[in-house]
Amino acid sequence: MSSKSDRDTLIDMGFPPDKVDRALKAVKNAGLQPAMDWLFSHPGDSDEPEGGATLGEKPIGEEISETSSSLKNTEEGEIRAEDQTAQSLVCEDCQKLFRDASTAERHAIKSGHVNFSESTTVIKPLTEEEKAAKKEELKRVLAEKREMRLMQEKEEEKSREKIRRKTGQELSEVKAKLEEKEMQKALIAKKKEKEEERLAKAKIKAQIEADKKERAAKREAAKQATLQHQQEIAIAEAAAAANVSKEYSEARLQIRQPSGSPITHTFQSTDTLQVVYDHVSQHVSEPFNLMTTFPRKMFGDSEMEKTLKELDLVPSAVLVVSLP
Template sequence: GDVIQDGEQTPQSLICQDCQMLLRNAEAAQRHALRTEHVNFAESTTVIKPLTEEEKRIQLAALRDRLAERRAAKAQVEKEEQKSAEKIRRKAGQDLTEAKARLEEKEMKQRIAAKKKEKEDEQKARAQIKAQIEADKADRLRKKQEAVNVAAAANAATGPAASSAPASAKVYTETRLQIRQPEGQQPIVHTFQASDKLSAVYEFVRGQRQGNFRLMTTFPRRVLDGDDLEKSLSELQLVPSGVLVVTN
């Protein structure tokens, strides 16, 4: 009596025209649409019988299985996404490490190149300094040689004239003698004739002091007596001046 039979015109359910699934009411159709994204529904006269307890249990178990499968699939997707993200992270880390290594290698090469250039510049500077020193040395030698050549040429030009007309030596007629006395006494200074004999000097000194004495040259140190008394001051090379020392 209360059950609507197939063939009657009174709508008893809804049918999804996309997958031909019978749905009990509009709420079921709405849930189906949200789950499957199907949009074509129509009224159906097919009666959906109430589920028995066994059917409910089977459907519930199937639903749980589907949920478990979905969770497993979602977990697998998340796992794959994590693996992919880890690969990306590792790849990024590896790329960063390689980039850092390349940068360090580049900086090292730049430092080596700069050090090499600095060393080369230093060697060039030293070579330039050495070359300049050698050039200055050669220039000094050249100038010195030029001066020698000029002097030699001048001597060659003036040599014959000089030899043919030698300069006459100056003749001194007087000499100034300093006669140093011992015991810190003041020296005796007197002018003699260049032709005076040494004996005249002895006589002059005897007039200035008492006791026996002898006269001696300073360099070389030599006592003047004996034959020297008859020699002139010029012969004794005490002209134009000389120094004698009084000694006992």
């Protein structure tokens, strides 16, 4: 199939270029079929085929007015060569006839033939059979053009479909990549959230353990203080219950330090508090004071020379080392 224009198609079918131009102009370039219909409905003397005809065959073309002399010669059946005039041009290379120089020139351009001469052969108009054949040729050409157009449209549709598919695939890939990135971000955020939650739980657990230890230490300290207080009460009650008239020569003292184990020592009831202070000084390296726990009393310099008996520390008592 070719891609010729309507004008080239009609000229190749044997219609003269001038007549083809008039036909296309008359139908306002409406297409091949309207132009063909116009050509068949407007025969004239100026119409001649472009493609020409082979010598010895019936020429293809439209009606040509014959002169009265040629009609007479035809009726008589013979025409002398010397009385005939040139009615057409013949291609010596392929023996095709042409109405005028323009059609011969067009043939020369297409075929490359250059040998032309004048001919007395008259190109006769188309017969009904030839017109029918041209119409069939036109239908064939139109069908070929339609087929070509349909094929072109199919190819274009295939091309557009490929582009759509490719575009859709690219969009799908872009969407998939975006979704993957969003998923990665979500996973990172979730992982971070879990880590923060783990750290928060660990912090709360550590705080709970610290609170437990603190409460246990407070309970133990309270227990020790209670036990100590009970011991002091027992000692005081025992001292109160003792016979005041009984004479004791010794005093057993328990002296508690700020740190470390208590100092327990037996003194003479006639020893002064200074003796006790000197004994405690061997264990405590910094200045201190002595005091009782029950009843609570702080000893000063005025009591240092008094005996333990005079200070009611006989037969036993509990003293506390107090740092200033």
